[in-house]
Amino acid sequence: MRINFHGAAHTVTGSQHLLEINGKKLLLDCGLYQGRRADTYERNLNFQFNPRKVDAVILSHAHIDHAGNLPNLVKQGYEGHIFATHATKDLASLMISDSGHIQEADAQFVNKKRAGRGEPPIEPLYTKEDAEAVAAMFAGRHYEETFEPFPGVIARFHEAGHILGSASVSLEIEEKGKKIRFWFSGDIGRYKLPLLRDPVLPTEVDYMIMESTYGDKSHHDPELAYKEFRTVVKRTLERGGKVIVPAFAVGRTQELVYDLNQMMYNGDVPRVPVYVDSPLAVNATDVFKRHLECFDDETAKFVAEARHPALDFKMLNYVRSVEESKALNERTDPMIIISASGMAEAGRILHHIKNNIEDPKNTICIVSWQAPYTLGRRLADREEEVRIYGETYKRKCDIATIGGLSGHAGQDLLVKYATGVKGSVKDIFLVHGEEKQAMMLKGLLKEQKMDRVYYPDLHDKVDL
Numbered sequence: 001m002r003i004n005f006h007g008a009a010h011t012v013t014g015s016q017h018l019l020e021i022n023g024k025k026l027l028l029d030c031g032l033y034q035g036r037r038a039d040t041y042e043r044n045l046n047f048q049f050n051p052r053k054v055d056a057v058i059l060s061h062a063h064i065d066h067a068g069n070l071p072n073l074v075k076q077g078y079e080g081h082i083f084a085t086h087a088t089k090d091l092a093s094l095m096i097s098d099s100g101h102i103q104e105a106d107a108q109f110v111n112k113k114r115a116g117r118g119e120p121p122i123e124p125l126y127t128k129e130d131a132e133a134v135a136a137m138f139a140g141r142h143y144e145e146t147f148e149p150f151p152g153v154i155a156r157f158h159e160a161g162h163i164l165g166s167a168s169v170s171l172e173i174e175e176k177g178k179k180i181r182f183w184f185s186g187d188i189g190r191y192k193l194p195l196l197r198d199p200v201l202p203t204e205v206d207y208m209i210m211e212s213t214y215g216d217k218s219h220h221d222p223e224l225a226y227k228e229f230r231t232v233v234k235r236t237l238e239r240g241g242k243v244i245v246p247a248f249a250v251g252r253t254q255e256l257v258y259d260l261n262q263m264m265y266n267g268d269v270p271r272v273p274v275y276v277d278s279p280l281a282v283n284a285t286d287v288f289k290r291h292l293e294c295f296d297d298e299t300a301k302f303v304a305e306a307r308h309p310a311l312d313f314k315m316l317n318y319v320r321s322v323e324e325s326k327a328l329n330e331r332t333d334p335m336i337i338i339s340a341s342g343m344a345e346a347g348r349i350l351h352h353i354k355n356n357i358e359d360p361k362n363t364i365c366i367v368s369w370q371a372p373y374t375l376g377r378r379l380a381d382r383e384e385e386v387r388i389y390g391e392t393y394k395r396k397c398d399i400a401t402i403g404g405l406s407g408h409a410g411q412d413l414l415v416k417y418a419t420g421v422k423g424s425v426k427d428i429f430l431v432h433g434e435e436k437q438a439m440m441l442k443g444l445l446k447e448q449k450m451d452r453v454y455y456p457d458l459h460d461k462v463d464l
Contacts, residue, residue: 215414
């Protein structure tokens, strides 16, 4: 058996691990590498293996850095099944279709600049039509259900607790009379996240590929984040302002909606209109509503007590049309607007920010990490002036930053995750993490007498 690390090695993006077993090839995830535009196109376009010779794909979850290059894989000749949980199947179909639209728009933008320099146009990495062709290839499976991607491999999905439908993958492999217990963590979630069940931890495993995103730090308790968000909402609404929240369309938006549902049901904040203004977020929420089997016991209990769905309540409005979105900016009454993108770089959120940033009654609430040079980072850094669509705006509104909402396991849970297989594991391979974070986690595991922990380079090959 051989592992080929073709993505998410020495970085947190582009998950792609190719296993060679019994002369066949099994691909774990097929994510987009996300980085500088100059680097990403060629890297995502050119696989380090022949897609036609891949026998099966297993997908851990729907995030674009894990699923986003599936259309390109299929476009280049892959014809097999793409195994995923039922929720991931539905969510990934939606997200890669949206990604196809983005790929076309990005290519159009680049080609305008290339035309100005007299350079030939480039083709989009894939189109929305390419992405939609992938949907028919998904093979949905339940958590803990056994399935056989090809002879000699028995697979199961286990709850990862990261986003709706997310899973770790266990493989029982038989090769040349030898049995191997293999585990791929995917992205590991956290305890006590809104809506989702807690992650299942591995036990008896021989080899494990494991994420290391937050190997350098632990997170605040999600309940503390909930209380901080509640305080911000209450304070802003009581002074007659709007709460504007840039939020990722899948996962974070639904968690915030559920939090606001609880706050208003309990009478902790004023009952004002709540608007979810992002087409992808609205469509993703429809997928969440179809997969109540993924929700945790606490959510089920709340739904029973409140007697209405977790992601629907009286004050909640899902905005679908551009006209409805524009109308919100003509109103001055207190309200809450959740809109994409999460780093405030594109989409309807830009209009809500520019129309509300100069009113001191309002609050822009930052609920996730913001990459350098993004508008979200400038807001989080509380810059006095920002530029939006080429115009300068003075920041007079309040800025609130809420930590502890990450969907990734922190250092403490990563250590617990790895040490759970201490008695059986031979090798652990750390992926999906920058070097500083992975090395810190590796050091902590070494203190636990776990010496065979590796941090593979991109395209490394390891024979087991």
